[in-house]
Amino acid sequence: xxxxxxxxxxxxxxxxxxxxxxxxxxxxxxxxxxxxxxxxxxxxxxxxxxxxxxxxxxxxxxxxxxxxxxxxxxxxxxxxxxxxxxxxxxxxxxxxxxxxxxxxxxxxxxxxxxxxxxxxxxxxxxxxxxxxxxxxxxxxxxxxxxxxxxxxxxxxxxxxxxxxxxxxxxxxxxxxxxxxxxxxxxxxxxxxxxxxxxxxxxxxxxxxxxxxxxxxxxxxxxxxxxxxxxxxxxxxxxxxxxxxxxxxxxxxxxxxxxxxxxxxxxxxxxxxxxxxxxxxxxxxxxxxxxxxxxxxxxxxxxxxxxxxxxxxxxx
Ligand SMILES: C[S@@+](CC[C@H](N)C(=O)[O-])C[C@H]1O[C@@H](n2cnc3c(N)ncnc32)[C@H](O)[C@@H]1O
Ligand SMILES: [Zn+2]
Numbered sequence: 001x002x003x004x005x006x007x008x009x010x011x012x013x014x015x016x017x018x019x020x021x022x023x024x025x026x027x028x029x030x031x032x033x034x035x036x037x038x039x040x041x042x043x044x045x046x047x048x049x050x051x052x053x054x055x056x057x058x059x060x061x062x063x064x065x066x067x068x069x070x071x072x073x074x075x076x077x078x079x080x081x082x083x084x085x086x087x088x089x090x091x092x093x094x095x096x097x098x099x100x101x102x103x104x105x106x107x108x109x110x111x112x113x114x115x116x117x118x119x120x121x122x123x124x125x126x127x128x129x130x131x132x133x134x135x136x137x138x139x140x141x142x143x144x145x146x147x148x149x150x151x152x153x154x155x156x157x158x159x160x161x162x163x164x165x166x167x168x169x170x171x172x173x174x175x176x177x178x179x180x181x182x183x184x185x186x187x188x189x190x191x192x193x194x195x196x197x198x199x200x201x202x203x204x205x206x207x208x209x210x211x212x213x214x215x216x217x218x219x220x221x222x223x224x225x226x227x228x229x230x231x232x233x234x235x236x237x238x239x240x241x242x243x244x245x246x247x248x249x250x251x252x253x254x255x256x257x258x259x260x261x262x263x264x265x266x267x268x269x270x271x272x273x274x275x276x277x278x279x280x281x282x283x284x285x286x287x288x289x290x291x292x293x294x295x296x297x298x299x300x301x302x303x304x305x306x307x308x309x310x311x312x313x314x315x
Contacts, residue, residue: 007034008297009238012284013097014038016236016304022046023094026085026228028078028221031103033061036071039097043070049088053077053127057103077127079220082228092230098221101240102126102208104296114208116181116200122174124204124211133207137180138173142166152215152243153206161187161203180204205241218244222251226276229307234279236304245283245301252278252305272312279304 013035019025021044027036030050039048049072050065052058058075065071076084078098085093106126107114113123113133122134137145142162149158164187165174174180184200185193193199209215225235235252239245255276259268284302291297 007031007099008290008294008300009284009286009302010034010038012302013099013236013238014042016279016302017095017097017234019043020046020094024090024092025049026051026081026090026093026096026225027099028081028096028225029099029101030061030073031057031099032105033057033064035097035099036061036065040065040068040070046070046094047072047090049074049081049085049090049093051076051078051081051084054103054106055128056105056109077217077221079217079224081221082224085228090228093228093233094230095234095236096225096228097236097238098218098225099238100214100218100244110177113177114204116177116198116204119176119178122177122180124208126212131211133180133211134173134175136207136210137165138169148210149203149206151206152209153202155202155206157188157192163187177204209243215243215247218247219251222248226255226307231307231309233307234304235307236302238300238302240299242299245303248301248303249283252276252303255305255307273309275309275312276305276307279306 019039019042021042023046025039025046025048027039027048027050030036030052033050036048036050047070050061051074052061053076055075058073062073065073072088074084102114106112110118110120113120122132122137124133145162145165146158149155149161155161161184164183168174168183181200184203188199229235237248239248256274256278258274259270259272261268261270280303286297286300
């Protein structure tokens with residue numbers, strides 16, 4: 001199986017982790033193994049635990065790193081990384097990488113049902129288990145669907161798309177990507193159909209986020225990663241849209257918060273100290289050159305923090 005993910009912010013991410021040859025690292029989103037390979041290249045006696053929820057990715061990465069004594073590969077959700085690490089005999093780590101979202105492989109494999117460009121079963125499950133996008137579309141009420149399209153896709157025509165779906169499925173369930181794409185196209189105003197980009201783009205993104213519970217898993221994954229890090233360890237997260245980036249930014253800001261005493265207190269009485277420090281104040285965006293070479297990297301952001309201590313009230 002070919003696995004052609006073009007990694008984004010590649011060198012920036014690897015550099016930001018400051019890999020030590022004897023360190024212990026987790027790549028929570030192994031995908032095609034691009035970032036994992038770069039980490040492994042820097043290890044001599046260290047360990048890299050590569051995790052992905054997609055069995056296809058795990059198969060590829062397992063084969064790619066077979067025989068490398070520094071490599072461990074597991075199929076799991078990264079929200080479970082603390083348990084997976086513990087079961088692999090790892091207590092604390094020096095770095096965690098999360099490269100959030102779908103891989104080019106998942107997007108470009110029509111049978112996975114992520115794409116509105118080719119006809120396939122409406123699936124969209126990264127883990128290849130649990131309810132599919134078709135299950136959601138055919139069982140949720142129009143109000144629930146509209147909420148998903150609005151919240152995760154910022155889709156302005158959420159209500160009319162959701163109502164069109166519910167009307168259409170009264171005749172026959174919606175089973176394929178193109179059935180849904182056509183339905184969306186017919187439900188948005190003519191002016192939107194004339195805009196660049198496919199009119200179903202936001203609806204598909206929203207459904208994908210809902211099917212995979214992406215924001216909840218990211219929230220759990222961030223906390224799991226931070227708890228696994230030893231003081232001095234680094235967390236690097238690459239996101240692809242603003243909802244995820246906002247969550248990463250706010251979570252890192254919360255870890256970085258120190259004293260919360262009112263500004264007019266002469267001395268600190270709360271005793272709180274920052275648990276982390278940002279490596280890039282505003283995060284990093286792809287360079288002009290990367291944008292030219294890989295337009296899909298357009299909305300990517302890298303945020304990195306260093307853990308300082310386990311608890312805010314530690315000395
Ligand atoms: C953008 S790709 C990662 C590409 C990888 N960095 C590389 O260099 O090839 C994202 C991968 O993360 C996986 N993934 C997304 N969310 C996940 C989660 N919650 N748990 C585990 N894997 C996840 C997807 O299945 C996909 O293979
Ligand atoms: Zn204080």
